[in-house]
Amino acid sequence: MHLIFHKYQGTGNDFIMIDNRQGEFPKNDTKLVARLCDRKFGIGADGLILLENDDSTDFRMVYYNADGGESTMCGNGGRCIVAFANFLEIIGESTSFIAIDGMHKASVTDGRVRLQMTDVDTVTVFENYTFLNTGSPHHVQEVNALDNFDVRTQGEKLRYGKYGKAGSNINFVSPVSKDEFKVRTYERGVEDETLSCGTGVTAVAIAMHSTGKTSGNSIKLQTPGGVLTVSFETEDGKYRNVHLEGPATRVFEGKIDI
Secondary structure, eight states: OOOEEEEEEEEEEEEEEOTTTTSSTTTTTTHHHHHHHHHTSSOOOSEEEEEEEEEESOOOOEEETTTTTTTTHHHHHHHHHHHHHHHHHHHHSSSEEEEEEEEEEEEEEETEEEEEEBBOOEEEEESEEEESSSSSSEEEEESSGGGGGGGHHHHHIIIIIITTTTEEEEEEEEEEEEEEEEEEETTTTTTEEEOHHHHHHHHHHHHHHHHOOOOOOOEEEEEEEEEEEEEEEETEEEEEEEEEEEEOEEEEEEEOOO
16 A cells, blocks of 8 residues: 655654545554654654544544654644645635644644644642643753753653653753743653654743743743744633744655555
8 A cells, every 4th residue: 555645844843744534544553653653664753643534623633653652732743734734725824623632723824833722721830840731741840051961861761750651741941031941852652852842842831931930921932943932821820822833844745655
C-alpha cells in the first residue's frame, strides 16, 4: 500500500500529516506509526497526525507520538493541521475542529495560525516548579543558564522518576524580560528534547503569570525552533480564552510504501 503524506513544521516541531477522510490508514498500528516517525528508517517526525471527518466540526484531529502511541493534545500539531486543512481547501481562514481534549477554534492568515487552547482551571504551584494541564500535562521549572542546560538528561529524570509510567512533559524556562521567556522542553512520547512544544509554551506562559513572574496577558516564548505567542484572560484564578499563535509551514509531500 502506498501512503501519500505531507510534512509540516511549526517552529521546528515537525509532523507527518495524513488526509484520512477515507479511513484507509491502519489506525492504532503503533509499530507503523513509530516506523514512519523514525528519522533513520522512516520519514522522520516528532509525531503523526490524521485529519478525519467529523459530523459536528470541520474535521477531527487524531495525534500519535513518535513512539506510536495515541497521545493527548499537541498545540503545534493543532496549528499545523489547521494549515493542512487550509491547504486541502477544507477550510478558509477560520475553522473549528475536534481533538482528544475537545473542540478548538482557529484562524490562519499568511502562514500563521492562531489556535484556541483548552481553558485551564487549576495551576498547582510547588516550591521549585509548577504543574498544570494545557491539553497535555506539563511540569514547568525555572533554571539558570538555560542555553547550556542538559535538557535530555534532566528532563528524562523528571519524566520517569517523578511522574512514573504515564509521565509528563518537562519544561525548563528562564526569563528574557517581563513578558518574554526562553523555553526548552523534553517531550514524553518523543523521549527527547524537541525544538518546540505548543502545549508546553502555553503551560510556561500561564505558570509564569500564576507565580507572579509576569503580569502581562500576552507572552512571547522563545524556543530553539522559533518564537510563539500565548495570550489569555484571567477570571478568579482560572485562565480563559487561551490562544497559541505562530507559524505553521508545509515542508514537502511524498509517497511511502507501507
